[in-house]
Amino acid sequence: MINLARSITDLLADLPAQHALCAFNIETFTMARAAFRAASQTQCPVVLAYSQPAAQALGYLHTAQLVALAGEAFPDVPYALHLDHCHNHAELHAAIAEGFTSANFLNEGDLEPDAYLTAARELRTQLGTGVSLEFVSGRLGHIDHAVPAPAAATTTVEQIVAFAQACRPDILGFDHGSVHGMRVRTRHLDLDLIRGVAEATTLPQVLHGSSGVLPNEIRAGIDAGLRKINIETALRTTYMNTIRTAVIGASDTARKPRLLELELEQAMTSQFVALLTDYTLRKA
8 A cells, every 4th residue: 555755834733832743864774664663653753854865876767766665564554755965956846756745944054144044945945835945044053163152042033933934944953052973862852942933833843863852851842842863973872882782793683684674663663652752642
């Protein structure tokens, strides 16, 4: 049975207030199948996200086809297919044309702010309302950047409101105080900023860099206005650690790829279930 991807806007419309979608950044068919299995077990909607480099490596059409194939076994799962960390509006168009239903368009220093706003407005006009567009005000923290991450968010509510009015995103991104690429949870969020923007715009907000944020801070952020939680580093760590452990020695798992894939799927499914329970079901 074909399970068609929906837009994130559609998924959010069916999600109770103060619950958040989990957007799992994945790269393999095994991870996609584990995400669907976990969403089916918890009866949650889910966002399957591919970064622009990951989707380009596989090909946008093949990525959409593989995700659709994984979803056929779980027709009960509402899902969106999201292109994450896209810097090029032409690439965003290419992904949407091949079946992606949502995209994050951000500026990591490649464009001047005015040029970014112009590109974002063009995307909004060209793609209409059938695709969920996530625009990001300013730059987000990243542990690999030469410039140290700020101790806290530095953007004002007024700046974010002006940005949202200028480009009309479906989902709003900005610096909440999180940092991409962290492997330990130490970051706090600017909850007052999140709450103020939610009240001023009523737009759903996205949290990038969630793997480094304290869990109680994420839950408080959801209460304040976060509706989409991006998760990648923590997932990649589990995936690679599972491989490192499994291939040591001469066990069947170390010698047979199919058994390794099964172990990976089990490990990822458990992690996905825990995250969906925590952030989407809010039962933790």
